[in-house]
Amino acid sequence: xxxxxxxxxxxxxxxxxxxxxxxxxxxxxxxxxxxxxxxxxxxxxxxxxxxxxxxxxxxxxxxxxxxxxxxxxxxxxxxxxxxxxxxxxxxxxxxxxxxxxxxxxxxxxxxxxxxxxxxxxxxxxxxxxxxxxxxxxxxxxxxxxxxxxxxxxxxxxxxxxxxxxxxxxxxxxxxxxxxxxxxxxxxxxxxxxxxxxxxxxxxxxxxxxxxxxxxxxxxxxxxxxxxxxxxxxxxxxxxxxxxxxxxxxxxxxxxxxxxxxxxxxxxxxxxxxxxxxxxxxxxxxxxxxxxxxxxxxxxxxxxxxxxxxxxxxxxxxxxxxxxxxxxxxxxxxxxxxxxxxxxxxxxxxxxxxxxxxxxxxxxxxxxxxxxxxxxxxxxxxxxxxxxxxxxxxxxxxxxxxxxxxxxxxxxxxxxxxxxxxxxxxxxxxxxxxx
Numbered sequence: 001x002x003x004x005x006x007x008x009x010x011x012x013x014x015x016x017x018x019x020x021x022x023x024x025x026x027x028x029x030x031x032x033x034x035x036x037x038x039x040x041x042x043x044x045x046x047x048x049x050x051x052x053x054x055x056x057x058x059x060x061x062x063x064x065x066x067x068x069x070x071x072x073x074x075x076x077x078x079x080x081x082x083x084x085x086x087x088x089x090x091x092x093x094x095x096x097x098x099x100x101x102x103x104x105x106x107x108x109x110x111x112x113x114x115x116x117x118x119x120x121x122x123x124x125x126x127x128x129x130x131x132x133x134x135x136x137x138x139x140x141x142x143x144x145x146x147x148x149x150x151x152x153x154x155x156x157x158x159x160x161x162x163x164x165x166x167x168x169x170x171x172x173x174x175x176x177x178x179x180x181x182x183x184x185x186x187x188x189x190x191x192x193x194x195x196x197x198x199x200x201x202x203x204x205x206x207x208x209x210x211x212x213x214x215x216x217x218x219x220x221x222x223x224x225x226x227x228x229x230x231x232x233x234x235x236x237x238x239x240x241x242x243x244x245x246x247x248x249x250x251x252x253x254x255x256x257x258x259x260x261x262x263x264x265x266x267x268x269x270x271x272x273x274x275x276x277x278x279x280x281x282x283x284x285x286x287x288x289x290x291x292x293x294x295x296x297x298x299x300x301x302x303x304x305x306x307x308x309x310x311x312x313x314x315x316x317x318x319x320x321x322x323x324x325x326x327x328x329x330x331x332x333x334x335x336x337x338x339x340x341x342x343x344x345x346x347x348x349x350x351x352x353x354x355x356x357x358x359x360x361x362x363x364x365x366x367x368x369x370x371x372x373x374x375x376x377x378x379x380x381x382x383x384x385x386x387x388x389x390x391x392x393x394x395x396x397x398x399x400x401x402x403x404x405x406x407x408x409x410x411x412x413x414x415x416x417x418x419x420x421x422x423x424x425x426x427x428x429x430x431x432x433x434x
Contacts, residue, residue, distance in 0.1 A: 002031045002034045002109075002117060005031055005102065005105055005106060006028065006031040006032045008102045009028055009031070009102060009103075009106065011099075012099055013095055013099070014076050014077055014078060014092060014095050014096040014099055015071065015074060015076060015096070015099050015100075015103065017074055017075070017076070018070060018071070018074060018103075021070055022054055023051070023054045023055055023058055023066060023070075024067065024070060026047070026050050026051040026054050027051050027063070027106070029047055029051075030047045030048060030050075030051050030114070031106070031109075033047050034114060034117060045132065048114070048132055048134075049132075049134060052111075052134040052135075052136060055136055061135070061136050061137055062136070062137040062138070063107065063109070063110075063136045063137065063138045064107045064108065064137065064138045064139050064141050067103065067106065067107040067143075068107065068141060068143065068146065069164075071100070071103060071143055071146075071147060072146065072147065072150050072157075072163060073159075073160060073161065073163040073164050074160070075159060075160040076096070077092050078092065078093070078096050078147075078151060079151070079154070079159040079160065082151050082154050082159075082272075083154065083159060083270060083271065083272055084270060096147070097144055097148075100143045100144035100147055101143075101144055103143050104140075104141055104142055104143045104144065107138065107141050107143065108138055108139065108140050108141060109138055110135075110136065110137065110138035110139075111132075111134065111135040111136045111138075112135070113138075115132055154272050155247050155272040155273065156245075156246060156247045157247070158247065158249070158271075158272070158273045159272075161184060162249060162271070162273055164184070165184035165185065165186070166188070166240065166241075166244035166248070166249050166250065167184070167185040167188035167240065167249070167250045167251075167252070168182045168183060168184055168185060168249065168250070168251045168252070169182070169183045169185060169251070169252050169253070170182055170183075170251055170252065170253035170254075170257045170260070170264065171183050171257075172256065172257060172260070178260075178263050178267065179260055179263065180257060180260050180263070180264065182251060185252075188237070188241070188250075189234075189237045189241075190241065191234050191237050191238045191241065192238055192241060192242065193207070193238045193239070193241075193242050195238070195373070196231055196234060196235065196238055196399075197365070197366045197369040197370060197399065197402075198231070198358060198362055198365065198366050198399060199230065199231055199235070199355060199399070202224075202235070202353045202354070202355055203235050205222075205351060205353055206222060206224070206235055206236070206239055206312070206353070207239060207242075209222060209310070209351060210239050210243060210248065210276070210310075211243075213248075213274050213308070213310050214243060214246055214247065214248060214274055216307070218307065219310045220310070220349070220350025220351045221298055221310055221311040221312070221313075221348075221349045221350050221351070222310070222311075222312050222313070222349060222350070222351045222352075222353060223313050223314075223315065223346055223349035223351070223352045223353070224236070224312065224313070224314045224315075224353050224355060225314070225315045225316065225317060225346075225352065225353070225354060225355070226316070226354050226355035226356050226357070227316070227355065227356060227357035227398060228316055228395070228398065228400070229395075229398030229399060229400030229401060230355035230356070230357065230358070230398055230399050230400070231355060231399045231400070232314040232355050233280050233281075233314050234399075236250070236276065236278055236280075236312045236314065237250070239276070240276055240278075247272070247273045247274055248273070248274050248275075248276065249273050249274070249275050249276070250275070250276045250278055251264070251275055251276070251277050251278065252278045252279075252280065253277065253278070253279060254279070254280075255279070255282065255283075255284070255290050256290070258279075258290040258293045258294045258297075259289065259290060259293045261277070261293060261294070261297045262297065264277070265297070265306055265309060268306055268308065268309055269306040269308070271308065272308075273308065274308050274309075275308060275309045275310070276309075276310055276311075276312050277309055277310070277311045277312070278312050278313075279294075279311065279312070279313040279314070280313075280314050281314060281315065281316070282313045282314065282315045283315060283316070283317065284345075291345060294345065295344065295345050295348060297311070298311065298345070298348035298349065299348045311349075313349070315346075357396065357397060357398060358397050358398065358399065359397070360388075360397065362397075363387070363391065363397035363398070363401075363402060364384055364387060364388075366399055366402040367383065367384070367387040367402045367405060367406065368380065368383070368384075370402055370403060370406040371383050371406050371409070374406050374407075374410050376406070376409060376410060376413060377413055378409060378413065383409070386405070386409065387402065387405050390404075390405040390408070391405070
């Protein structure tokens, strides 16, 4: 059985790229030596443990789930035709179905099945020091059904690397023809909408606009501006997290990558997913080339913005371009035209949302809500008093200040608990000694 399955897997065409994965390749090799007679036991044992080691290093002991995720995230000719809204040719579809049936059998092979085969082959798995102690999990699975269901819902799940990550960073790279790479973020900020307190009206505008994008409507680019620490960036990240399962992906880029926006938009245009292009803390100096690049993309470029992308930018100032008093006074005859140029970029965002600094009542409401979520034991009056003192020592009231205060107070409560526990232990010790 194992040797025949190995031969079938040698014939992979649609899923040929699976062999580039080291865990898959190790199992493929294990099938080969397991199905052949005349191979030394120590060679078999070495290959057995090489596979188990690689599987464990991939942070799992479930071979079925590992192979399922690998199959569903591998780009194949089937995904290419689906993404480009073309019918998959019959020969390719039939080959894919046949290969997926072989892969389903492969995914269902457990360590116990492998050991039992060794025992039948006369290698005495359970004898002395030659036994195989490591194990992995496996169960039956229908990869053929799962794969074609995934293709039918590719606008929701994506394909290739887009199935494994929902946050990416754009990085300039001279090693690629496009001039950039999209680096997946393995551990993105997990902030959720329910964790954000205050600014409900502003946040609803961002959520509603994002839903419009997900429903295939023409959504607007948004500029979120206002005081530092008010939750502008957190709002964008929380929205991206909230709708990742509905086909939303976030790509963060800095001001230095803005000149590559046309190439990025061209790449994303054919992608069935929806994208937020996120530019955090945006500002420009006078005569900055990136200013013109972003301005052209927002409105006026010959390359129209794709219907599946929107730009969300945050800034501490509405007019984004830094000005000096001398520039504002100026000595140009057409000074008004110059001033209009500095504000033209922000005006090209379809929606502009102000996150202003909270007043005392709003700040304390945020503190009380965060304190309740954190389960703080300190009485409310003390929390309010300390929160105001904390804000005075910091740069003033803000949502960020409130969160920093609650985190600090939680640490203080925890330390006090440890100190009290230590005193209790000392008391018990000395009483016992007497």
